[in-house]
Amino acid sequence: MVLLAGTFPVRSAVIAEEEGKSHGTEEEFDASSFIMEHVADSHEWHILTKKDGTHVAVYLPVIIYDRESGLHLFSSRRLAHGQSYKGFAIAHEGKYAGKIVRVDGHGHHDGSKPPLDFSITKAIFGMIVAALIMLWLMLALARSYKKTGISAPKGIQGVLEPVILFIRDDVAIPNIGENKYSRFMPYLLTVFFFILINNLLGLIPIFPFGANVTGNVNVTFVLALFTFLITQFSANKSHWRHVFAAPGVPFWLLPIMIPIEIIGLFSKPFALMIRLFANITAGHIIVLSLVTLIFIFRSVAVAPVSIFFVLFMDCIELLVAFLQAYVFTLLSALFIGMAVAEPEHH
């Protein structure tokens, strides 16, 4: 695994080198916009820029719905390098920077009423790749159980069975309870493997992988929203009593307690969202900053040092990929467990 990880930073350094040459020779190399470009979502998958300035990129489909002209489907190649097509272009500055806006006849960007964007962007493409990998893993697992039944695990079974048992025995049962955990196992396992696989794929800097999926705040928002909804809809009477009329609390404290409890309901999934997003994005930013050191110092002599530190960070990132998937699942199980816990009788 370490050897495998070792090849990644070298490849990303090569890609970065190509890019650095194209716009770093005359003008000052802008590290922070370079890094943000790589961390953010986009409509095209930029792979490298050749010395003569031509881009090698995978252009993903753009699907937009405009309230006036209806549905449009075209390749993002038509919008590359600031071009406009069918009256749409990608804004480069202002409130809608990086998003698709309408363009009027004079080439001015019209910021009002932007079209609804359903495009297959980098993050969505990354999620589809992760979903295919998950399908392949889980179907292979199911097939091997069908074939051999409950026996000594073999192949993929041997990799996944301990992980699934770990989620069941060390995450679900202690936090949710022996009687109720089985209802929540499908969600906990799905969210664990989704985050884990996306975290790991995010560390691979070559084409079909490397989209910053779990470091995208929209993705983590939806994951946290699932945990929030499951927690609230499976909550029992005693959970709501603890929110609106905590037992043993004097009545004059309730006006203070109730708002705090209600904020608590929302702040827990909010923290889940920010934790995953910030951890993964911070990891990517650190790796990219170490790579950009080569171009900031404009010296090949920095490269070995920088690559050594990138290697070191990638090893830590492997740990973080597992830890964040585990922490998200663990805290989801904890919140669900708090909501379904039976009141204690004294």
Next chain:
Amino acid sequence: MSLAAVGAGLAVIGAGIGIGRIGGSAMDAIARQPEAYSKIQLAMIISAALIEGAALFAIVVAMIKG
């Protein structure tokens, strides 16, 4: 930008002290009761994750404002 960086640094100091204390106390606890290792580790990870969440709020604010 520089002020945001100072804010991020302060947040990291706070989280560092907090998580350091949790780690230290967990080490003490494990040394006293090695058989409770897995339970202590679980509680340690949960509280470290919660503290880290507070620090990450600050860092996200620093990122947005920076």
